[in-house]
Amino acid sequence: MALPIKGEPACRLRLDPKNGLITLVTPYDTPEPDVAKLKNVGFTAVSAGDDEYAELTVRVEGSVHGAYGLLATIADELQIEKMPLAAAVAAGVARHRNVFASRGAMTTEKEVGLLGELLFLEYLIHQIGAGPAASSWQGPLSEEHDFTFDSVHLEVKTTSSERRRHVIHGLDQLVPLRSVPLSVLSIQLTRTAPKGGRTLPQVVAQVRKIAGGHQVAVDARLASFGWQDDDADLYSTYWALRSQPRAYDVKGDFPAMRPDLVGPVVPNFALVSEVSYRVDLTDLHYDALPDPIGGFVESKES
Incomplete structure (x- = not known):
């Protein structure tokens, strides 16, 4: 299921309930966002014909609202604040760090x-x-x-x-x-x-x-x-x-x-x-x- 987000650049959310994933799809831009150290967030660049798209995927892990909120915030940064892709992702992550923060007991x-x-x-x-x-x-x-x-x-x-x-x-x-x-x-x-x-x-x-x-x-x-x-x-x-x-x-x-x-x-x-x-x-x-x-x-x- 794909949900378009009105605005420019074009953004849409792709929902994968079976695997617990929500993906933000938007035109590819450089530099790529750095998400290597984030537990539940992944990034890939894909080609479709002559177009290149960036796919930012969040694993829900029990917090649908948190994952959706993170990607919606990134879309707002792209469309309303006109931030570059990497900056928009960094800003969204800073606001929603609890979405992917790992749980761990003290020693x-x-x-x-x-x-x-x-x-x-x-x-x-x-x-x-x-x-x-x-x-x-x-x-x-x-x-x-x-x-x-x-x-x-x-x-x-x-x-x-x-x-x-x-x-x-x-x-x-x-x-x-x-x-x-x-x-x-x-x-x-x-x-x-x-x-x-x-x-x-x-x-x-x-x-x-x-x-x-x-x-x-x-x-x-x-x-x-x-x-x-x-x-x-x-x-x-x-x-x-x-x-x-x-x-x-x-x-x-x-x-x-x-x-x-x-x-x-x-x-x-x-x-x-x-x-x-x-x-x-x-x-x-x-x-x-x-x-x-x-x-x-x-x-x-x-």
């Missing part, structure tokens, strides 16, 4: 990392209230540590391994800020049956619920992690705490690599970048956290 490492921070945030909301708890959560895009309080800053590290092995990203991650003591909060998770744990989407929903009017701040932090509600069904693993979390003060014998320690022994240290290292805290002595947040971690007496 397991990022999933458990976000889950660990949400579990601590959930605890904080019950202990100190939604407002102070949401304000203390800084998120991955902040230059602060993960959670900041007047008495202590926390870097939350979550793992699904049997030992407390955690990756430290960069030489600055474990540098105390503004002379406030810094602790690493070590959380261990394990996969479990539905009755014994919760999925990441379930924890997200619960935290949002108890955050009340502070959900906006929580959602901003979730977005910085890469969380998208449309991808919630991709996170089906049920998680539970493997052990009670522990806190480790970043001082004394804590195995932290910091610029002030590494710099003096590395030639041309200013040229070093993107350093990550792994620490195993399993057998290291652990510490307490101040009230009212101390109840989240294992006490030194237990």
Whole structure:
């Protein structure tokens, strides 16, 4: 089925319901549009007698309105704005990027990392209230540590391994800020049956619920992690705490690599970048956290 679009240059939409395709057909022009990196969009040039046509095809994948809207926008750019073909396609794609954006879950490492921070945030909301708890959560895009309080800053590290092995990203991650003591909060998770744990989407929903009017701040932090509600069904693993979390003060014998320690022994240290290292805290002595947040971690007496 072909639907003509009135205007110049001539455009028509060719519908292929059986294969889930919609194609915009218009006179060929150079340069060709660059669609090589677009998941659901393809481009071909075809000849019909003495004429050459450009065919821009969108695979519907459940969004007929989205695919139609994209091609209609491109036709408007061609006919109304008089854009060249390549520019019209680029403009249409910029407006309708969600039509062909791929869905993909975060890596397991990022999933458990976000889950660990949400579990601590959930605890904080019950202990100190939604407002102070949401304000203390800084998120991955902040230059602060993960959670900041007047008495202590926390870097939350979550793992699904049997030992407390955690990756430290960069030489600055474990540098105390503004002379406030810094602790690493070590959380261990394990996969479990539905009755014994919760999925990441379930924890997200619960935290949002108890955050009340502070959900906006929580959602901003979730977005910085890469969380998208449309991808919630991709996170089906049920998680539970493997052990009670522990806190480790970043001082004394804590195995932290910091610029002030590494710099003096590395030639041309200013040229070093993107350093990550792994620490195993399993057998290291652990510490307490101040009230009212101390109840989240294992006490030194237990």
